[in-house]
Amino acid sequence: MRSNRFAVMRGTALATGLLIALAGCGGDSDDKGGDSGGQTLKGVTIEVAAVWTGAEGAGFKKVLDAFSKKTGATTRLTPTGDNTATFLQTKIQGGAPPDVAMLPQQGVIAEFAKKGWIKELGPEVQAAAKQNFSKVWQDFGTADGKMYGLYFKAGNKSLVWYRTKAFQDAGVQPPADWAGFVKTVQTLSDAGSTPLAIAGGDGWTLTDWFENVYASQAGVEKYRQLSKHEIKWTDPSVKQALKTLAEIWSKPNYMAGGAAGANSLLMDKAVTDVFGSEPKAAMLSGADVVSANISETKSKVGTDALTFPFPKTGAKPPLVGAGDAAVMLKDNKGSQEFMKFLATPEAAAAWAKAGGYISPNKALDLSNYPDDVQRASAKAVIDAGDDFLFDMSDLYPAAFGGTKGAGEWKRLQDFLKNPSSVDATAAGLESDATKALKS
Structure with a gap:
């Protein structure tokens, strides 16, 4: 994500129909408003740009509809495609930016703030953020001491x-650590089941693998140092994480389609390969958002489909996640009111009930989530508080951490093809990161 990498479904057939519907979504002028003063924004149209399509787009539509019913505003969702930063830059430079955009990369907030492309949040929005969100989420939305972003969607990527x-067929239980994970994978393979669907065709899924291994193995402090490029990607800790990944990635028989198949497999297809009517693999690493896509198969979350925490490679299990922040490209009444609404548990509940979503809003009652799996995942994010680790690739400029066929995505795809290339991969990552930070 963004490229938000909790965004699993991109460009599906469902998305096409959904986007047509979303183009006109919003308040009916005859609606009676909610309990916030009635039709305070009647006649106002608010354009919101976001990457979400498919199941996620349907979930966000419920939020837009709730806002329209409450205020009388008409909302228009503009799809950004996978590269949100590039899409918005083009709109801004063309003089037609949306009112609000959902940014799936924390690093882009700092980039856009520096260029003056986004507006500081108003005092009421900031007050609501301080009341309902942990400090770490406020910090993620802050650049140069000013709050520009309100994190509306979070994700548990561990x-x-x-x-x-x-x-059950293989007689295995969810493993607690990496050694147990490797053993489980081997047991599944021995039992005749392909263990993993690795969606290497979406490079962001491979960054998630790396980050989870690195966070636990190298520790929180090293993770944060590498996130800020305070240590180099050629650091021994990076190479050790790559070697650990190679314990799995170097075994083609562990992956649906082998190494070549894994490098072309997209996440939506990986979900089907694990949970569809003709399964081809036993498990996949994926954020909580996968639940919405599993629901589109014949499997049921909570019974047919379960989760376990990403296995720890060090002393503590990782808690890595990401999020989408709402930012204002236009400072007007409609934008400010929409941002205020997004800061409420009411807005979060509108999507939470639909599934495939986690809110960082600690005021949201967990009963709004549709099943125990999603409640547990959401609770883990909230309980992490200020120890929550943001997706490292999203903390870098998009040129390194969020561009298809380039930077970290491409380097890890190449590593999946050749897991013996530890030194060359680390050197390439360092070169790409340095270049992106200088541009």
Whole structure:
């Protein structure tokens, strides 16, 4: 994500129909407003740009509809495509930016703030953020001491989803650590089940693998140092994480389609390969958002599909995640009111009930989530508080951490093809990161 890498479904057939519907979504002028003063924004149209399509787009539509009913405003969702930063830059330079955009990369907030492309949040929005969100989420939305972003969507990326029957048939239990994970994978393979669907065709999924291994193995402090490029990507800790990944990635028989298949597999297809009617693998590493896509198969989350925390490679298990922040490209009444609404548990509940979503809003009652799996995942994010680790690739400029066919995505795809190339991969990552930070 963004490229938000909790955004699993991109460009599906469902998305096409959904976007047509979303183009006109919003308040009916005859609606009676909610309890915030009625139709305070009647006649106002608010354009919101976001990457979400498919199941996620449908979830966000519920938020837009709730805002329209409450205020009388008409909302228009503009799809950004995978490269949100590039899309918005083009709109801004063309003099037609949306009112609000959802940024799936924390690093882009700092980039856009520096260029003067986004507006500081108003005092009421900031007050609501301080009341309902942990300090770490406020900090993620802050650049140069000013709050520009309100994190509306969070994600727990330290999860492995598995098909219950595959584990039952092989007689295995969810592992707690990396050694147990490697053993589980081997046992599944020995039992005749392909263990993993690795969606290497979406480079962001591979960054998630790396970050989870690195966070636990190198520790929180090293993780934060590498996130800020305070240590180099050629650091021994990076190479050790790559070697650990190679314990799995170097075994083509562990992956659906082998190494070549894994490098072309997209996340939506990986979900189907694990949970569809004709499964081809037993599990996949994926954020909580996968639940919405599993629901589109014949499997049921909570029974057929379960999760376990990403196995720890060090003393503590990782808690890595990401998020989408709402930012204002236009400072007007409609934008400010929409941002205020997004800061409320009411807005979060509108999507939470639909599934495939986690809110960083600690005021949201967990009962709004549709099943125990999603409640547990959401609770883990909230309980992490200020120890929550943001997706490292999203903390870098998009040229390194969020561009298809370039930077970290491409380097890890190449590493998946050749897991023996530890030194060359580390050197390439360092070169790309340095270049992106200088541009």
